[in-house]
Amino acid sequence: xxxxxxxxxxxxxxxxxxxxxxxxxxxxxxxxxxxxxxxxxxxxxxxxxxxxxxxxxxxxxxxxxxxxxxxxxxxxxxxxxxxxxxxxxxxxxxxxxxxxxxxxxxxxxxxxxxxxxxxxxxxxxxxxxxxxxxxxxxxxxxxxxxxxxxxxxxxxxxxxxxxxx
Numbered sequence: 001x002x003x004x005x006x007x008x009x010x011x012x013x014x015x016x017x018x019x020x021x022x023x024x025x026x027x028x029x030x031x032x033x034x035x036x037x038x039x040x041x042x043x044x045x046x047x048x049x050x051x052x053x054x055x056x057x058x059x060x061x062x063x064x065x066x067x068x069x070x071x072x073x074x075x076x077x078x079x080x081x082x083x084x085x086x087x088x089x090x091x092x093x094x095x096x097x098x099x100x101x102x103x104x105x106x107x108x109x110x111x112x113x114x115x116x117x118x119x120x121x122x123x124x125x126x127x128x129x130x131x132x133x134x135x136x137x138x139x140x141x142x143x144x145x146x147x148x149x150x151x152x153x154x155x156x157x158x159x160x161x162x163x164x165x
Contacts, residue, residue: 021158025068036164037077040069040106046096057096062122062136063088069106070118070140076163077111078144080156087141093134101125102135114145
């Protein structure tokens with residue numbers, strides 16, 4: 001809300017935040033909406049450059065997005081330690097078509113010293129009715145007790161700047 005004393009007036013746009021903290025997802029046009037160690041949300045619009053020939057979003061893009069948002073959440077939840085995906089399963093329910101807005105929500109469902117599991121749901125939204133259609137449901141398992149090299153310090157600083165810890 002404009003004028004809210006809790007929000008800085010010069011807060012960057014969601015696209016600028018995503019560009020700083022997640023270049024691969026930014027390249028798809030993905031924008032983070034909420035970033036925390038328990039939940040990640042964001043959205044993207046289906047582009048022709050990553051559609052199948054019949055104008056449907058490629059399933060590999062849905063898997064890529066699921067792994068990306070789950071990894072971002074796991075990184076924060078592990079105290080900004082390096083994480084590595086060890087398993088991704090994805091169930092495709094309905095297709096997303098060229099031009100569709102896709103909302104993404106990742107929720108942490110297991111947190112232990114070495115393993116985290118995140119559930120990622122992706123929906124197609126109807127701009128006129130506001131209704132949602134579930135597109136895919138993913139589970140991402142990550143190894144979380146890995147040391148972070150110093151080269152990741154700038155990434156850690158960016159994530160801390162925009163996350164809701």
